[in-house]
Amino acid sequence: MVSLRWDETEATEIVRRHDGREGPLLPILHDLQAAFGHVPEPAIAFLAQALNITRAEVHGVVSFYHDFRRQPAGRHVLKLCRAEACQSMDSEIFARRVLDRFNLDWGGTTPDGRVTIEPVYCLGLCASAPSAMLDGEPMARLNAASIDEIAREVSR
Structure with missing residues (x-):
């Protein structure tokens, strides 16, 4: 615990x-x-x-090391890949969409402690870009609809 x-x-x-x-x-x-x-x-x-x-x-x-936090994270941690392969597949557009939706900057946590959004500089899913990791579970081939679904999931 x-x-x-x-x-x-x-x-x-x-x-x-x-x-x-x-x-x-x-x-x-x-x-x-x-x-x-x-x-x-x-x-x-x-x-x-x-x-x-x-x-x-x-x-x-x-x-x-980016994995070490100095402050507690939210209940959900969404890591968005910012490496070159993901960038070439519009990950920055998706990242901005998520950050704007939660009114956060990189590394920020929502005031209610529900979600923390962190940059990650490669998840090793380059062939399936763009990718992310939600609560330790990798997610690949993201698109606008899947990004919206992730945002809805962490908002619950």
Whole structure:
């Protein structure tokens, strides 16, 4: 179960599970995000101390990888592909349509917490462009009708 509140005891247990592992930062960050729905601000200093690295190193990893969130995501996460193959198949038009429908910018979450829209720079579905991922499920060969259906689905 995801808890949006920072819990140092739970974080300590997550770090302990990775004890002795080489290069534990990424797996720990993934587990923290799974536990808390995002990487909470206190996690940066906590991990730096626990792993004997700098806060800048932890922050650099969190900010470099697009999958790590600093704020909780909405109930639905819609990732829209922005890679070249999808762009060549009008993905930018579809993306603008969705962003405008929810009055969001990239990475934004609706005020009611229903949906977060994120850019992704390749889903590996290039032959089936344009593509997206809704709540971890890939969607390919999108068109105006399927984009509208996705928007309706996440609005429920």
